[in-house]
Amino acid sequence: xxxxPLKLLCRAxxxxxxxxxxxxxxxxxxxxxxxxxxxxxxxAVVDGLRLGFVYALIALGYTMVYGIVRLINFAHGDVFMVGxxxxxxxxxxxxxxxxxxxxxxxxxxxLLNIVIERVAYKPLRQAPRIAALITAIGVSxxxxxxxxLKFVFSADFITYKRPFEVVVWKIGGVMITNIxxxxxxxxxxxxxxxxxxxxxxxxxxxxxATSMDNAAARLMGxxxxxxxxLTFAIGAALxxxxxxxxxxxxxxxxxxxxxxxxxxxxxxxxxxxxxxxPGAFIGSLLMGEIDVLVVSFLPMGSxxxxxFAFLVLIVxxxxxPTGILGEAQVEKV
Amino acid sequence: MSFAKADKLRLPAWxxxxxxxxxxxxxxxxxxxxxxxxxxxxxxVQIAAFTAISALGLNLIYxxxxxxxxxxxxxxxxxxYGSALVTKDYLAKWSGSQVGGLSWMLAGILGVIxxxxxIRLARxxxxxARVRAFLGADLKQHELGTIVVLVDLVLVALTLxxxxxxxxxxxxxxxxxxxxxFGALSPAVAQVVVFAIALLAGASLAAVVAYLIGMxxxxxxxxxxxxxxxGFAIMIYTAxxxxxxxxxxxxxxxxxxxxxxxxxxxxxxxxxCLVLIVMRNLLYSSHGRAIVSVREDEVAxxxxxxxxxxxxxxxxxxxxxxxxxxxxxxxxxFGFLHPSTFNIVKGFDPLIIIVLGGLGSxxxxxxxxxxxxxxxxxxxxxxxxxxxxxxxxIYPIFLLLIMLLRKQGLMGRTEWGWLRAPLPPARDIPxxxxxxxxxxxxxxxx
Numbered sequence: 001x002x003x004x005p006l007k008l009l010c011r012a013x014x015x016x017x018x019x020x021x022x023x024x025x026x027x028x029x030x031x032x033x034x035x036x037x038x039x040x041x042x043x044a045v046v047d048g049l050r051l052g053f054v055y056a057l058i059a060l061g062y063t064m065v066y067g068i069v070r071l072i073n074f075a076h077g078d079v080f081m082v083g084x085x086x087x088x089x090x091x092x093x094x095x096x097x098x099x100x101x102x103x104x105x106x107x108x109x110x111l112l113n114i115v116i117e118r119v120a121y122k123p124l125r126q127a128p129r130i131a132a133l134i135t136a137i138g139v140s141x142x143x144x145x146x147x148x149l150k151f152v153f154s155a156d157f158i159t160y161k162r163p164f165e166v167v168v169w170k171i172g173g174v175m176i177t178n179i180x181x182x183x184x185x186x187x188x189x190x191x192x193x194x195x196x197x198x199x200x201x202x203x204x205x206x207x208x209a210t211s212m213d214n215a216a217a218r219l220m221g222x223x224x225x226x227x228x229x230l231t232f233a234i235g236a237a238l239x240x241x242x243x244x245x246x247x248x249x250x251x252x253x254x255x256x257x258x259x260x261x262x263x264x265x266x267x268x269x270x271x272x273x274x275x276x277x278p279g280a281f282i283g284s285l286l287m288g289e290i291d292v293l294v295v296s297f298l299p300m301g302s303x304x305x306x307x308f309a310f311l312v313l314i315v316x317x318x319x320x321p322t323g324i325l326g327e328a329q330v331e332k333v
Numbered sequence: 334m335s336f337a338k339a340d341k342l343r344l345p346a347w348x349x350x351x352x353x354x355x356x357x358x359x360x361x362x363x364x365x366x367x368x369x370x371x372x373x374x375x376x377x378v379q380i381a382a383f384t385a386i387s388a389l390g391l392n393l394i395y396x397x398x399x400x401x402x403x404x405x406x407x408x409x410x411x412x413x414y415g416s417a418l419v420t421k422d423y424l425a426k427w428s429g430s431q432v433g434g435l436s437w438m439l440a441g442i443l444g445v446i447x448x449x450x451x452i453r454l455a456r457x458x459x460x461x462a463r464v465r466a467f468l469g470a471d472l473k474q475h476e477l478g479t480i481v482v483l484v485d486l487v488l489v490a491l492t493l494x495x496x497x498x499x500x501x502x503x504x505x506x507x508x509x510x511x512x513x514x515f516g517a518l519s520p521a522v523a524q525v526v527v528f529a530i531a532l533l534a535g536a537s538l539a540a541v542v543a544y545l546i547g548m549x550x551x552x553x554x555x556x557x558x559x560x561x562x563x564g565f566a567i568m569i570y571t572a573x574x575x576x577x578x579x580x581x582x583x584x585x586x587x588x589x590x591x592x593x594x595x596x597x598x599x600x601x602x603x604x605x606c607l608v609l610i611v612m613r614n615l616l617y618s619s620h621g622r623a624i625v626s627v628r629e630d631e632v633a634x635x636x637x638x639x640x641x642x643x644x645x646x647x648x649x650x651x652x653x654x655x656x657x658x659x660x661x662x663x664x665x666x667f668g669f670l671h672p673s674t675f676n677i678v679k680g681f682d683p684l685i686i687i688v689l690g691g692l693g694s695x696x697x698x699x700x701x702x703x704x705x706x707x708x709x710x711x712x713x714x715x716x717x718x719x720x721x722x723x724x725x726x727i728y729p730i731f732l733l734l735i736m737l738l739r740k741q742g743l744m745g746r747t748e749w750g751w752l753r754a755p756l757p758p759a760r761d762i763p764x765x766x767x768x769x770x771x772x773x774x775x776x777x778x779x
Contacts, residue, residue: 007471014476017483072556120733127740130401134688135736137681138729145725155722259678263567270560300575303586307571310564314550317561321553 032297039173044296045289050180050249052288053187057242058265059272059280060194061235067211067275068231070129074136075116077262078143079236083109083243084160084253085153091163098163102186102244109240110233117232122225147255160251183245190241191281194234198277207231211275260306264291267313273326282324286312350751358602365598375598376666377710382601383662385702386608388686389695390655393612395684396692397621398648399628401555404546404562405656406680407569408539412657413664413675414573414583416535417592420665423515423527425591427582431515435527436508438534444500445541451492457485528595528665532604535664536657543653547646566680573672588671596666604662605699608655612695613752615651624648628693656683689735690743695752697744 033041058080065073083105090101120135148155167178198204209217210227218224246261247253264287272283287309294308295301316323361378364370370378391405415438421427422434461481468477515523550561577585584590615621623644626634635641664670682705690701708731712724735742748754 007468010468010480011472011476013483014472014479017479066556070556072559120737123737124740130688130692131736131740134685135733137685138732138736140729141678141725142729142733145722145729149722149726263563263677267560267564270557274556300578303575304571307568310568313564314561317553317557318549321557 032293035297040296042172042174044292046174046176046180047296048289048292049285050183050288051291052285053183054242054246054249055261055265055268055288056281056284057187057190057238057245058261059269059284060191060277061239062266063269063272063274063277063280064207064231064235066269068207068214068228069121069125069132071121071132071136072266073232073235074133074262075120075139075143076235076239077258077260077265078140079109079113079116079258080239080243080246080262081253081255081258082112082143082147083240084247084257085147085243085255086240087244087247088158088160088253092161096163098182101163102241105244106237106240109236109243113232113236113239114229117229122228144255144258153255155255157252157254160247160253162248162251179249183249186241186245190238194238194277197234203227203230264306264309267309271313271316271323273323276323276325279323279325346753346755347751350749353750354606358599361602362598374710377706379596379598379601379662379666380710381703381706382598382605383596383659383666384682384686384706385699386605386662387656387659388683388690388698388702389608389612390652390659391683392687392690392692392695392698393616393624393648393655394652396687396694396698397616397628398624398645399555399631400645400649401559402562402649402652403559403677403680403684404564404566404569405652405683406675406677407562407566408543408653408656409660409663410569410573410672410675411539411542411653412532412535412660413670414535414576414589414660415538415657416531416661417589417664417670418580418583419531419534420527420593420595421582421589421591423531424593425582430508430512432508432511435530435534436504436511438538439507440500440504442534442537442541443503444496445545447499448492448496449544451495452489455488455492457488460484460488524595528600532658532661535661536654539657539660540650540654543656544646544650546653547649548642551642551645563677563680566675566677570672570675570677573675576672586672588669590669592664592668592670594665594668596662601662601666604658608658609695609699609752612651612655616695617755620644620647625693685732688742689732691741691745691747693746694742694744694748696747696749697742700743 035041058076061076061079062073065071065076086108087101087105090096090104096104116139120139121132124132124135147153162179164178169176169178196204198207206217206222206227207230209220209222210224214224217227242261243258246257265284268283268287269280270283271286272279272281274280290309290312291305294305298304298308320326361370361375365375365378387405387409390408391402394400394402394405418427419435419438423431426433428434428437461484464481464484465477468480472480515527518526546562546565550558553561573583574586576583577587582589616625623634623639624647626637626639627641627644627648631641634644663674686701686705687698689705690697690699708728709724712727716723
């Protein structure tokens with residue numbers, strides 16, 4: 001088929017734009033790598049990966065709770081903080097090693113989150129969703145400020161004592177510590193366990209059913225309240241583990257440390273498509289990379305990191321409002 | 334035929350409300366000036382007034398229009414910094430002239446409005462449709478999309494350029510006119526005028542930003558909208574920390590100083606009354622009914638022919654305006670602005686207030702704002718020395734109890750006095766006899 005010259009020009013224009021975009025992206029990446037040398041760049045990528053894996057553990061709790069009860073559990077970041085503190089006491093007071101400490105933190109967080117769910121969310125199951133959201137904010141404030149009291153954890157930064165010596169390996173100049181390896185291994189392990197629970201057990205099937213249709217699941221004889229409690233418990237266990245890993249990676253803990261990682265992880269969950277487990281994982285890795293790359297490469301990066309994290313969120317919303325892996329939900333009338 | 338008798342002697346609802354307002358104003362003014370209320374509590378009362386203004390804005394957005402916004406503190410911050418820049422300029426001439434900051438800000442706001450008007454005039458939808466019609470049959474879908482985006486980008490760039498030129502010209506004209514105006518006024522009058530203009534400029538800036546944000550995020554569902562607006566608030570917060578890179582006098586993370594202490598009880602109370610009047614009249618107009626209908630059922634509202642997008646952006650812009658106004662009053666009460674005042678933790682305050690007072694109740698919002706200010710500040714006084722840390726432990730417990738015991742908030746959706754929906758004018762309504770009875774009967778049953 002022959003096209004008129006003008007239309008041919010338009011087609012050429014479109015392809016020129018594609019080429020320009022492609023060249024621009026490649027050129028940008030090359031410039032980024034060459035700016036401070038490839039070692040610097042790959043170091044930042046590795047650090048971003050480390051942060052992203054921690055975010056993933058927090059984000060999973062958010063996304064699972066949201067998937068089941070449609071509640072943005074603002075207290076999740078503070079449960080994460082409690083996990084860090086629990087392991088701090090286990091390590092410095094009782095001299096426990098890493099594995100018991102992380103298990104202890106997970107158990108503490110699980111119990112805490114089950115109590116929170118019983119006291120603050122369960123009575124509001126039938127209320128408008130905003131009511132539960134407000135109580136979530138209330139619980140979040142309570143955890144932050146109560147633990148900041150002098151006789152609890154105090155409101156100062158506390159230096160976290162790592163339960164093991166830091167070992168550094170150099171691969172082509174890029175420093176990889178055993179912390180990074182432990183974070184990736186622990187997160188992967190927990191993710192596999194989670195995947196097993198959600199897709200291979202009866203309880204997981206009940207969870208998926210509840211997240212699809214709460215009322216129908218109840219009619220099918222599923223113990224919905226039990227499923228919700230279990231979801232909160234699993235989410236808290238993951239958050240507790242994340243708290244320990246985060247504290248090991250950045251060994252300064254304070255009772256307000258949960259706010260920003262919590263928010264970032266939530267954004268990561270939304271970025272990936274909320275209610276979607278692989279989505280939360282991908283979104284978290286992306287978020288970790290954005291965080292570290294902005295800090296490493298932009299002037300004033302450490303000040304602007306939060307700005308970029310949320311800028312990316314808004315751009316993703318404008319392009320694909322349900323997140324990267326989210327499915328469009330058709331509202332039934 | 335009988336007549337349902339109208340009560341001819343019905344007292345207009347605004348009379349008792351006006352009396353109460355005057356009583357409150359005079360009472361607090363007298364208590365403040367006679368020393369009955371010490372300086373600290375006098376300040377707390379003013380805080381309550383502008384907290385109410387900000388919360389009313391959020392109630393318009395969330396309580397009446399049903400859009401779950403977590404970014405209200407961002408508009409508050411814009412209003413605070415915007416108005417503070419203007420008044421500081423008037424005193425300290427940081428921009429080089431007395432009205433430089435003001436004229437730039439007004440010109441910028443007008444420039445944005447001009448660009449938006451041009452974009453509306455250019456009717457992108459029609460241009461895009463023409464381009465599609467011309468090329469549609471021959472090009473692949475993605476090629477077509479790229480071309481359309483390119484055309485739109487070129488058009489936007491043109492309108493932006495035109496808007497910038499307009500803004501630049503306006504700035505010159507405004508700078509000259511305002512300089513002449515302030516030169517002609519006596520200093521005392523000029524101060525009042527400058528403060529009023531500064532508050533309006535800051536609030537308008539917040540409103541314009543709110544309009545643009547609202548337009549961009551319109552199609553997001555409720556929770557996504559909440560998160561996106563939360564992201565907006567955090568972006569404003571982080572941007573403010575580096576604001577000294579753009580405007581040195583904003584001082585970034587060190588905090589802006591040298592803002593005149595011009596907010597008084599009269600200003601705060603006057604602004605609150607003005608906001609209540611505007612909001613009440615907006616809500617009971619046809620625009621207001623459209624806004625409320627979007628909350629009730631968006632799809633049904635659209636099917637009734639309501640421009641859902643417009644009513645959302647209008648509500649959002651008004652809400653942003655109110656927040657900006659409150660921010661301006663805040664800035665001139667303390668004379669010091671720091672980004673940490675506008676962090677997201679503080680951003681939950683207006684949300685908590687409107688839920689406490691009742692979503693969709695202006696009366697409830699005002700009451701809850703007063704309670705909130707008294708609670709936060711009162712706990713500071715009541716608690717024994719050295720245990721101020723307990724303030725934010727007790728406050729969430731209180732919040733939890735309210736939510737668990739009274740989910741609909743203090744007022745639900747009811748209003749008091751003049752804020753109630755106006756009744757139709759009193760007149761005798763003819764009722765056929767056979768209907769009069771059945772209507773009465775039904776009423777009894779219901």
